[in-house]
Amino acid sequence: xxxxxxxxxxxxxxxxxxxxxxxxxxxxxxxxxxxxxxxxxxxxxxxxxxxxxxxxxxxxxxxxxxxxxxxxxxxxxxxxxxxxxxxxxxxxxxxxxxxxxxxxxxxxxxxxxxxxxxxxxxxxxxxxxxxxxxxxxxxxxxxxxxxxxxxxxxxxxxxxxxxxxxxxxxxxxxxxxxxxxxxxxxxxxxxxxxxxxxxxxxxxxxxxxxxxxxxxxxxxxxxxxxxxxxxxxxxxxxxxxxxxxxxxxxxxxxxxxxxxxxxxxxxxxxxxxxxxxxxxxxxxxxxxxxxxxxxxxxxxxxxxxxxxxxxxxxxxxxxxxxxxxxxxxxxxxxxxxxxxxxxxxxxxxxxxxxxxxxxxxxxxxxxxxxxxxxxxxxxxxxxxxxxxxxxxxxxxxxxxxxxxxxxxxxxxxxxxxxxxxxxxxxxxxxxxxxxxxxxxxxxxx
Amino acid sequence: xxxxxxxxxxxxxxxxxxxxxxxxxxxxxxxxxxxxxxxxxxxxxxxxxxxxxxxxxxxxxxxxxxxxxxxxxxxxxxxxxxxxxxxxxxxxxxxxxxxxxxxxxxxxxxxxxxxxxxxxxxxxxxxxxxxxxxxxxxxxxxxxxxxxxxxxxxxxxxxxxxxxxxxxxxxxxxxxxxxxxxxxxxxxxxxxxxxxxxxxxxxxxxxxxxxxxxxxxxxxxxxxxxxxxxxxxxxxxxxxxxxxxxxxxxxxxxxxxxxxxxxxxxxxxxxxxxxxxxxxxxxxxxxxxxxxxxxxxxxxxxxxxxxxxxxxxxxxxxxxxxxxxxxxxxxxxxxxxxxx
Numbered sequence: 047x048x049x050x051x052x053x054x055x056x057x058x059x060x061x062x063x064x065x066x067x068x069x070x071x072x073x074x075x076x077x078x079x080x081x082x083x084x085x086x087x088x089x090x091x092x093x094x095x096x097x098x099x100x101x102x103x104x105x106x107x108x109x110x111x112x113x114x115x116x117x118x119x120x121x122x123x124x125x126x127x128x129x130x131x132x133x134x135x136x137x138x139x140x141x142x143x144x145x146x147x148x149x150x151x152x153x154x155x156x157x158x159x160x161x162x163x164x165x166x167x168x169x170x171x172x173x174x175x176x177x178x179x180x181x182x183x184x185x186x187x188x189x190x191x192x193x194x195x196x197x198x199x200x201x202x203x204x205x206x207x208x209x210x211x212x213x214x215x216x217x218x219x220x221x222x223x224x225x226x227x228x229x230x231x232x233x234x235x236x237x238x239x240x241x242x243x244x245x246x247x248x249x250x251x252x253x254x255x256x257x258x259x260x261x262x263x264x265x266x267x268x269x270x271x272x273x274x275x276x277x278x279x280x281x282x283x284x285x286x287x288x289x290x291x292x293x294x295x296x297x298x299x300x301x302x303x304x305x306x307x308x309x310x311x312x313x314x315x316x317x318x319x320x321x322x323x324x325x326x327x328x329x330x331x332x333x334x335x336x337x338x339x340x341x342x343x344x345x346x347x348x349x350x351x352x353x354x355x356x357x358x359x360x361x362x363x364x365x366x367x368x369x370x371x372x373x374x375x376x377x378x379x380x381x382x383x384x385x386x387x388x389x390x391x392x393x394x395x396x397x398x399x400x401x402x403x404x405x406x407x408x409x410x411x412x413x414x415x416x417x418x419x420x421x422x423x424x425x426x427x428x429x430x431x432x433x434x435x436x437x438x439x440x441x442x443x444x445x446x447x448x449x450x451x452x453x454x455x456x457x458x459x460x461x462x463x464x465x466x467x468x469x470x471x472x473x474x475x476x477x478x479x480x481x482x483x484x485x486x487x488x489x490x491x
Numbered sequence: 492x493x494x495x496x497x498x499x500x501x502x503x504x505x506x507x508x509x510x511x512x513x514x515x516x517x518x519x520x521x522x523x524x525x526x527x528x529x530x531x532x533x534x535x536x537x538x539x540x541x542x543x544x545x546x547x548x549x550x551x552x553x554x555x556x557x558x559x560x561x562x563x564x565x566x567x568x569x570x571x572x573x574x575x576x577x578x579x580x581x582x583x584x585x586x587x588x589x590x591x592x593x594x595x596x597x598x599x600x601x602x603x604x605x606x607x608x609x610x611x612x613x614x615x616x617x618x619x620x621x622x623x624x625x626x627x628x629x630x631x632x633x634x635x636x637x638x639x640x641x642x643x644x645x646x647x648x649x650x651x652x653x654x655x656x657x658x659x660x661x662x663x664x665x666x667x668x669x670x671x672x673x674x675x676x677x678x679x680x681x682x683x684x685x686x687x688x689x690x691x692x693x694x695x696x697x698x699x700x701x702x703x704x705x706x707x708x709x710x711x712x713x714x715x716x717x718x719x720x721x722x723x724x725x726x727x728x729x730x731x732x733x734x735x736x737x738x739x740x741x742x743x744x745x746x747x748x749x750x751x752x753x754x755x756x757x758x759x760x761x762x763x764x765x766x767x768x769x770x771x772x773x774x775x776x777x778x779x780x781x782x783x784x785x786x787x788x789x790x791x792x793x794x795x796x797x798x799x800x801x802x803x804x805x806x807x808x809x810x811x812x813x814x815x816x817x818x819x820x821x822x823x824x825x826x827x828x829x830x831x
Contacts (some may be wrong), residue, residue, distance in 0.1 A: 145551065189777025
């Protein structure tokens with residue numbers, strides 16, 4: 047592997063690690079404020095218990111998300127200094143705004159976590175609401191910066207020099223809206239399903255638990271509402287990619303030859319040398335229908351792109367299929383759950399549905415990882431689409447294997463510890479064994 | 492004052508606030524590792540109690556410094572992250588391990604062995620992270636990082652491998668330890684024995700700080716000649732006077748147990764040291780090649796950033812005020828309702 051490969055691997059690793067905490071960091075505050083709102087309305091102590099327990103989970107995840115996000119902001123410069131020198135002035139704005147959103151989030155999360163009996167209940171709940179809104183804003187700002195890499199706007203290049211910089215136009219680039227909506231929904235879907243899966247697991251053991259029933263109801267509600275919207279958003283974003291990044295779309299669909307009435311290829315093994323996809327399932331004219339709403343429309347294939355501008359077809363195609371497959375699996379479960387809930391008029395707890403929810407728990411996070419693989423690997427060889435190549439952006443630093451291996455070891459270690467700690471938070475302790483709100487500080491020692 | 496100067500001032504102000512808040516959190520971690528005597532576990536509890544609700548918000552100052560730097564002065568960001576790749580990567584490892592260890596310790600079981608391991612990790616990272624940050628600031632001031640045709644020409648070891656940079660790192664450690672111990676004398680009001688522990692620690696750190704400052708100053712003559720030369724400007728004697736008054740005032744207040752006064756004086760001391768460094772560095776971001784002017788990006792971005800920072804400040808300072816009001820007002824130390 048070259049230093050460029052190590053730099054890309056380190057960035058991919060850092061993003062893949064951070065995105066889990068970022069997504070759950072958007073979703074969890076919503077769940078915990080919903081639970082606390084239910085408590086404030088109904089005075090049901092189970093809901094308070096739930097809000098506190100979810101808050102503990104959020105605290106652990108937020109801390110790791112905060113430090114891994116810090117790593118990323120430095121790595122932009124440590125690994126891609128030429129990119130930052132070029133793009134910092136154009137697209138730094140949303141990062142600055144995200145800084146303030148993150149400040150607000152950190153401040154009010156501190157108030158929420160440590161303020162249970164220090165501020166009035168309504169103010170406490172509002173603090174949670176501020177955390178939910180500011181984490182959403184953080185996600186919006188940071189995704190606009192990524193969207194700019196796919197659809198650069200807000201500047202002109204004259205004789206190789208950047209001029210006419212308009213940071214607002216850069217932020218509101220053509221890809222922003224689609225990408226922001228897709229990521230925010232993804233965060234709610236993933237959090238909803240992963241939390242629903244955890245509580246479904248406990249309901250299978252103890253079907254009388256009001257605690258887990260409430261938890262399942264809230265989490266499943268959020269996930270099941272978000273997933274159909276996410277499918278619609280996915281359709282919109284893929285049509286935008288077809289228009290703006292034909293190479294990325296062709297790689298996503300393993301579509302080699304420009305043709306009218308293009309088929310949709312699902313699965314299979316793309317072969318760049320032979321320019322064909324073996325063993326894939328082909329649905330005639332479906333790709334044209336999806337991309338142009340016209341079964342006879344022509345769709346550009348990889349043959350219309352210079353060979354040195356192809357993204358790695360296999361990775362992008364498989365990641366795309368994985369994301370779409372996970373999305374439709376979750377949609378099916380959501381429809382099933384909604385049907386049962388409508389028939390029974392309560393939180394559904396059929397044994398097979400609960401089992402399916404346990405199995406589906408990681409699907410949202412898998413879809414997020416796969417989706418980011420599609421958008422990042424699919425943009426290659428560009429770091430800024432059509433403007434700057436990744437190879438021209440990398441640091442002149444050598445021996446990048448060293449930091450890559452170091453961060454890999456650290457992140458694996460943290461993942462193991464986290465899984466262990468979250469298990470303890472939710473599995474090995476009885477939810478009713480929470481400390482009383484009035485516990486004295488002796489408990490800290 | 493040009494807009495470049497104003498944004499430079501924002502970076503300096505954020506750096507001062509980071510030192511006063513996040514820096515003290517590092518210091519808290521150091522005293523956590525060094526907790527000793529019959530009250531060691533109570534010392535740790537007081538430290539955890541003091542930094543628990545606020546450390547994440549305090550940490551965001553560092554992120555703000557980074558994003559303002561790369562938005563307003565992209566070449567300075569690219570240059571410093573290239574030339575200081577090695578120590579900055581180590582800083583990141585320190586930040587990750589420290590934050591994770593702190594929160595893991597809090598939510599982990601209280602089994603002694605595991606608990607002690609998190610404590611050791613948290614404490615060790617609290618030492619080496621600020622040391623490396625001080626080292627990096629020293630490197631930017633050294634004048635050894637050179638830029639030719641927009642590329643770093645001085646390699647990956649320039650600036651930070653000098654005695655001056657090491658002295659800066661040690662000085663940062665001393666400052667943060669002093670600051671944290673002084674803050675903790677106020678945080679432990681109502682527990683006189685703990686307060687005495689931290690008073691002793693603050694006095695020791697404050698006294699040790701004097702020779703460290705002198706050493707850094709002497710080494711600057713060769714290690715950072717540009718900075719050293721600027722210290723003969725008209726403002727330098729005033730700043731030295733203010734710093735000295737604050738330093739002596741802090742020590743005397745600690746001695747006479749006027750802890751609130753001591754905290755104020757320590758804040759003044761740290762702030763005036765950093766402001767002095769900023770003035771001596773002005774107008775350079777990376778001495779000698781990158782200045783606030785030649786590293787600035789398009790003026791449209793600078794103005795948009797200035798507006799964003801203004802709006803952000805309007806949101807931020809009341810929110811911070813509320814956070815500190817809830818957790819740091821007199822009497823707030825006596826009860827806590829955290830979920831542990």
